[in-house]
Amino acid sequence: MQNKALDGYISYALATAHRSVDTSIKARLKKHGVQLEAWRIMECLDTENHLTMGALAKAVLINPPTLSKLVDRMVSDGLVHRLIAESDHRQINLMLTDLGRHRMLQIRKDVEDQDEVLIGKLDGREQSVLIDLLFKLSN
Amino acid sequence: MQNKALDGYISYALATAHRSVDTSIKARLKKHGVQLEAWRIMECLDTENHLTMGALAKAVLINPPTLSKLVDRMVSDGLVHRLIAESDHRQINLMLTDLGRHRMLQIRKDVEDQDEVLIGKLDGREQSVLIDLLFKLSN
DNA sequence: TGAAATTATTTTCCAAGTCAACTAAAATTA
């Protein structure tokens, strides 16, 4: 099915699965006109208030400068707004707007649907094993 | 350790592991001044001759326009060269140069070292299970 | 305290990626 040269590298197996999964999720999100990472940001903000840019960047797996620019776009789309932190004036606390929360819920459905499709390729045992193994590789 | 909102999504677990692995490999490759994908291209060319651009794009997990431009750079770095395919004049067969093969071998060492590090986080059984599960998710 | 070091975020500048349109060759079919 594909070139033999790279099979055998864990990093390649991981990249292959990631690419496949990422592509299908992004295809679904396209109609929402929002990046996958933007949705992740909104989910994080929804469950944990007063997240800083730094904490968010780690959580959603992007670098700080990339986050800054993505947040600029989200602000101009009215999804979030910036608030200077009380305790430390260098920090920014992002706040989800009502529109943001609304959009987040719409998008969540699609991501969950897609995750269902993925999960359907594995049985229950395999799912938890996979999550566990991926976690071991993460840092 | 990290925000709860996204745990539970396979897509996120996968993205997290991929990000971690990708970042550490890319850090190693930095000194070679070559992209990870460029190395993958060279490995593919080394084991299978007369690969077309289309086949390569799939193998190394990038889109055709991205591949075209990456190959432009590789050509001007003297790593590969383009050859119009005999059988079908629309197709391109990439050829690895001597310099390309040499560089490939140097880089391979680093990628293998990094893969060793990753593999060290899992025991033998887990490694093959992981590869198998990732394969099931890929398409 | 106040100069120096550290931390959080953004900006700048440039490299790389994407989508859609384009060129050219091959395959189809009427």
Add this chain to the structure above:
DNA sequence: TAATTTTAGTTGACTTGGAAAATAATTTCA
């Protein structure tokens, strides 16, 4: 076989990403 469609690859306009520098607030500690 000539017109049409399909396929392979590239180009162009535009967007996004990244490294390093810049800005600004906080901490450290002499």
